[in-house]
Every structure is written in C-alpha cells, then in structure tokens.
C-alpha cells in the first residue's frame with residue numbers, strides 16, 4: 187500500500203483516513219493555505235477514506251474546478267493524481283508517494299487539556315485533596331448527569347497520587363478497570379469518569395471533543411453458528427453527524443449496529459468510542475450511548491412523565507434530585523419537539539394513547555435522559571407515516587446540532603434528505619459505500635436508489651464495490667480484547683425502583699387488575715355452587731386455582747416487555763433485581779386473590795354445614811391462606827420461567843395449558859396414582875403436593891377432635907357417584923385417607939414407592955425445591971438473552 191500525499195506549493199501533506207484537510211485563503215487556519223484573494227476563507231475540504239481521495243466545495247464564492255469543470259457545492263467528488271484541480275488562480279496536485287502508508291491507525295486521542303487544571307500535578311500536591319463531581323463546589327467539576335454530585339477524589343500522600351471513588355453510581359475507572367478502593371496512580375495512568383479522562387500530565391480532557399465519535403478498525407462478525415454477519419470493515423463516524431445505515435434485507439445492518447454499540451460485539455477488530463476501546467471500557471461506555479431497537483422500549487401502561495421519571499431513577503446517579511430529574515425530563519421533551527404535538531400536556535398522556543411517532547420519540551427520550559453522545563436507532567422510521575417521519579427526522583437532526591451523533595438503520599430513501607452520510611452494506615455484510623447521501627446513487631453508476639438496492643443484492647457487484655480495510659489497519663487488531671463487564675449498580679435501589687414502577691404499571695392497567703381480582707370471586711363462587719358439602723374435591727380445586735392464579739398472573743409478564751428488559755439489562759439492570767421485583771409485585775396480587783378465595787370457601791362451608799357435621803368445613807383459616815399463597819407463589823415462578831424462556835406471548839399462552847394439565851391429572855384426585863411411573867411424575871407437580879398439603883392441614887385441625895375425619899364423603903358414594911345425598915347420609919373421613927395417595931396395598935405389592943415425602947414439612951420442602959428450580963431456570967433463561 188502506498189501513501190497518499192497532497193502536494194501543494196512544494197509542500198507534502200500526508201493524508202490519513204477520515205481526517206478533513208481544509209482548503210482556504212492564507213491566514214485563515216486552513217491546512218492547505220492558498221495566497222489568493224479569489225479563494226474563500228474556508229473554500230473546501232479534502233478527505234481520504236484509506237483508498238480514495240475526495241474534494242468538496244464548502245460553498246465557496248468562486249468554486250472548485252476539476253479538469254475545467256466546476257463541481258457541485260457540498261458534495262464529495264472523487265479525485266485522482268491525474269486530475270487537474272483549480273482553486274482560484276492556483277492549482278492543486280494529488281500525487282502517489284512511494285513509502286509505506288499509515289504507520290499508525292487514525293489517532294483517536296486528540297484532546298486539548300482544559301486550561302484550568304492543566305497543571306494538575308501541582309494542584310494536587312498543593313491542595314493535597316481534589317474533589318471531582320457534578321456539583322460546582324467540587325475542585326474539578328464535570329457537568330454531566332451520569333456523574334455523581336461528589337464522584338471521586340484525587341489525593342497526594344507520601345509522594346504518591348491516589349484516586350478514590352466516592353460510591354458513585356456510574357463508577358470511576360483506572361485504565362479501563364473499575365476502582366473499588368483508594369488506588370495509587372502515576373503519570374502513565376488514565377482515569378475515566380463518564381466521557382472525561384484525567385491524566386497527571388494532560389489534565390482533564392473531554393473525550394467527546396474527539397473528531398470521531400466512533401472508529402471501527404477492521405471489525406468483522408462471525409456468529410457462533412458459523413454464519414458471517416459482517417465482512418471485515420473499517421469505518422469512522424464523525425462527531426455530531428447523522429448517519430443512515432442502509433442495505434438490502436439481511437445484509438448485516440443490525441449486526442453492524444450491535445457491533446458498534448457493544449450489544450453483540452465484533453468477533454475480530456476493535457471499536458473505539460470517543461477514542462476509548464469499547465470492549466475495554468464497556469461498563470463506562472454503555473451508559474453514555476443510547477440505543478433504541480426496532481421495537482419500543484417503554485411500558486404502554488405508564489404516562490409519559492412516569493416513563494421518563496422511572497427511567498431516570500433507574501439510570502441516573504442515586505443522588506440526582508427530583509428537581510434535576512424534572513429539568514432533564516423537560517429538556518428531553520423539548521429537544522424532541524414533543525410539546526408541540528398535543529394541546530394536552532404530553533407528560534400526562536399514557537404511552538398507549540400516543541401515536542407511533544410520539545411513542546418512538548418517547549423511547550428516544552428515555553435514552554436521552556443520560557445525555558448520550560451517540561444514539562443508535564434501528565429502523566425508527568419504519569412504522570411511521572411520511573408526515574410523521576418529517577417531524578421526527580427534523581427532531582433528530584436538531585439533536586445532532588446539540589452534539590449527538592446519530593446512526594440510524596433505515597430502508598426509506600426519503601430519510602436520506604436529512605442525513606449527512608450514508609453507510610451502505612451489500613449482501614453478506616460487505617461495506618460498499620460510505621459518503622455523502624447525494625453521491626450514493628452516482629457512486630454505483632445507477633439511476634435511483636432502488637437500483638442501488640438491486641445492485642447491492644447481487645454478490646458479484648457487491649464484491650466489486652467492497653471497501654476492504656487497508657492492510658495496516660487490518661493488522662492493528664486481530665482478536666478483540668475481552669469485553670470487561672463489572673457488577674451493576676446498587677441492588678436494593680434498583681430493586682426498589684423496579685418494584686415501584688411495576689406496581690404502577692399494574693395499577694394503571696385497570697381492566698387487567700379487575701380481571702385478576704374477579705378470578706377468585708368467580709372460581710370460588712363456582713366451587714361453592716358445585717359442592718354442596720365439604721369434600722376432598724374442594725381442596726383439590728383450591729390447589730389447582732392457586733396454580734392457575736400464579737401461572738396465569740406471571741405468564742406474560744417477561745415476554746411482554748422483553749425489549750424493555752433487554753435494553754435495561756444492557757444499560758445496568760441486575761437479573762436478580764428484575765426477577766425479585768416481578769416476584770414481589772405478583773405475590774401481592776396472588777395474596778389478595780388467595781385471601782378472597784379462601785374467605786369465600788371458608789365462610790360458605792361454615793355457613794352451610796351438613797346436618798350433624800356442623801364442625802366440618804375448611805379449617806384453619808390462616809393456615810389455608812398461607813398454604814394456598816405458598817403454592818401460588820411457586821406457580822408464579824413457573825409462570826415467570828415460561829415467560830422468560832419462550833420468545834413470544836403466543837408461544838407462552840400455548841404452553842400454559844400444557845403446564846396445567848399434569849397438575850390436574852397427577853394430583854391423585856381425578857384418577858388414582860397406582861403405578862410408580864405416574865407416582866414419580868406426580869412428585870414434580872404442585873398439584874399433588876398442594877392437594878396433599880391441604881389434606882394434611884385439614885386432618886391436623888381435627889387431630890384432637892372427636893369427629894372421625896376432617897372431610898365429608900357421602901356414604902353411598904361408593905354405590906353411585908351420581909347420587910349425592912345431603913344431610914346425614916354422609917360419613918366423615920380423614921382427608922389423607924380419602925386422597926389415598928399412600929395406598930398401603932399398592933405399596934405392599936411394590937406398585938408404589940409410598941412414603942418418601944410423607945409429612946407436611948416434607949411437602950413444604952418439595953414445593954420449595956420446585957420454586958428454587960423455577961427461579962434458577964428463570965435466571966438462566968434471562969441470562970441466555972444477554973447477547974454478551
């Protein structure tokens with residue numbers, strides 16, 4: 187590979203990829219200075235992408251001419267060494283040099299020290315301690331919402347420099363590693379807090395001032411199944427630019443997006459975000475980049491304000507006051523022009539009542555709360571109508587003016603009117619174009635964008651246009667560094683806010699809440715109607731109802747919000763905090779259902795006793811409530827497992843009945859357990875242990891009573907099942923005997939195992955084991971969803 191030089195006035199300027207070489211009138215800070223009054227102060231720029239060189243007229247007065255032809259302003263035009271370029275009365279020459287090019291990859295650290303603390307060393311020595319934080323009272327103030335009020339402190343003791351994190355939410359890093367304790371550091375070490383670096387020699391640097399927000403060096407992606415998602419590519423994205431990522435379906439757009447934002451890292455090469463290695467600094471970077479996947483990442487049951495408020499509570503430092511949160515919410519709503527859309531205050535509107543475009547903006551607003559410097563958007567305009575798209579893209583464009591870099595996957599040609607550059611991928615993950623939107627069509631020598639798509643769907647054409655990374659860059663990194671993940675934020679604070687938000691979601695979904703509370707009323711009412719006297723079947727239906735409440739309450743709860751979960755997990759969510767928040771809130775619902783259910787059964791059979799057996803009804807009240815809740819809780823975990831394991835609500839709802847049927851069939855009530863296989867299968871069901879447990883509670887309550895049993899069975903039941911007689915034509919029997927799970931004869935004949943778990947304590951233990959197993963399965967099903 188040979189180097190490219192720009193030769194001007196006998197001076198050689200070596201060209202590096204993606205750097206801008208400004209052309210302008212002498213004395214106006216241009217890199218290529220031309221001493222000619224017909225040349226504008228900023229006349230044009232030259233850019234080099236590692237393979238080709240381009241020139242652009244930046245709306246100069248007298249224009250740029252290539253081979254005698256004036257070029258269109260603001261469009262990058264490819265130039266070669268044979269082209270004659272005229273600027274004013276002067277000419278420029280591009281020539282090929284002979285030595286090896288690009289000894290180094292594009293420089294990623296290029297910041298200017300902040301003046302006030304450029305002499306950091308002296309300052310620490312003099313003050314002994316320097317505080318760093320968001321508050322203006324700190325010695326080093328970092329005005330960033332993800333920085334805590336008092337974030338960290340630098341100190342000088344016994345001729346040594348120390349850095350200490352002050353329990354900040356978003357942590358302090360030394361050379362990419364999170365600092366746990368007071369840690370020594372020296373001249374060569376770099377401390378990072380948010381996108382600011384601190385070094386003893388260079389002082390405080392704002393990494394966001396990097397020329398490039400993203401530099402990907404020779405990245406490629408091969409999935410674990412061997413499928414190639416991306417061919418090797420190198421790409422630099424300028425800060426504050428608006429980039430459209432396009433290409434035919436399945437060409438690897440989402441793959442590239444996820445490699446650049448760390449959701450699913452590249453299998454080779456390295457990505458730098460504001461000069462920091464993404465993999466080495468993932469924990470820091472993940473909190474400063476915004477990512478909105480194709481589906482919305484918000485709960486439709488919450489109002490806009492509550493959505494943003496809870497997101498702020500979960501993402502911003504714990505010491506962020508409500509006042510600060512409200513200011514941020516106001517700012518993001520304003521930045522996304524959300525106020526204009528409705529006469530009613532948008533904050534009070536439920537997300538479910540918003541239009542598609544507004545919902546998409548709220549998803550983006552959630553991300554903007556942390557002031558991300560880069561926003562990754564996966565097909566945000568796909569569900570929007572043309573009119574909505576215009577307003578939406580204008581809002582995005584205005585964000586780039588505030589300093590945000592936006593990379594947006596899109597299929598819509600009209601979106602190109604708003605973007606600065608296009609990255610186009612051909613089939614099988616080949617990078618085929620990166621440059622001005624206006625040059626996309628001409629670059630492929632076709633007439634319109636539809637033809638670009640069709641050309642880039644043809645593997646032969648794709649290979650011709652493939653922009654392979656230049657060799658030296660390819661060699662910079664063969665295997666990406668291991669991604670560094672550390673522990674998420676405070677477990678209890680996260681748990682607290684997850685619970686509060688989940689409660690609010692449940693309370694706001696009034697219709698569903700009414701249905702949930704109607705269930706015990708309806709089912710218990712039916713039990714009372716069907717059973718005119720207290721029998722083992724009542725206990726069995728209590729068990730099945732408890733299982734139903736638990737499983738059905740939980741079955742949709744994870745799968746229905748999986749996009750929100752995935753995004754929050756990528757940001758900082760702890761899996762255990764998430765699962766426990768679900769368990770706690772759903773337990774409250776299950777407890778209320780249980781109380782209603784048991785109360786109805788208890789008072790009904792107490793009020794309507796069989797003559798001469800007034801004492802026999804569901805007893806004791808509290809034990810039955812607690813035990814039914816215990817089964818329901820275990821069933822909730824089973825429901826959550828189904829919800830975490832399956833990928834769609836439809837699949838979960840198909841599986842729920844399949845889960846419930848064995849509970850009914852293997853409880854030993856509908857049919858007797860009379861062989862070992864069925865008995866072993868019954869050990870795995872809550873139906874069996876629940877019914878047995880209720881029977882034991884019932885028998886225990888009658889242990890000291892004079893009555894011969896705890897439940898009633900019609901005397902003539904053995905004669906005819908259809909003939910049920912009220913009143914004294916009944917007998918009371920022991921509930922466990924009636925259940926007959928430990929049939930002595932079958933045990934003696936070796937057809938049943940019998941008494942392995944033959945006590946109430948053992949029943950409780952087995953149910954606890956089922957719950958623990960379900961919890962572990964939920965955990966691993968969720969962990970499996972982590973792409974990292």
Ligand SMILES: Nc1ncnc2c1ncn2[C@@H]1O[C@H](COP(=O)(O)OP(=O)(O)OP(=O)(O)O)[C@@H](O)[C@H]1O
Nearest residue numbers: 409411413414415434435436437438439440441442
């Ligand atoms: N997790 C994965 N495991 C294996 N292969 C995958 C995985 N994700 C994507 N792929 C494959 O990688 C290729 C690129 O997929 P990707 O989703 O990035 O394409 P895309 O351009 O975003 O598609 P679309 O426009 O349809 O959304 C496809 O062939 C896809 O089947």
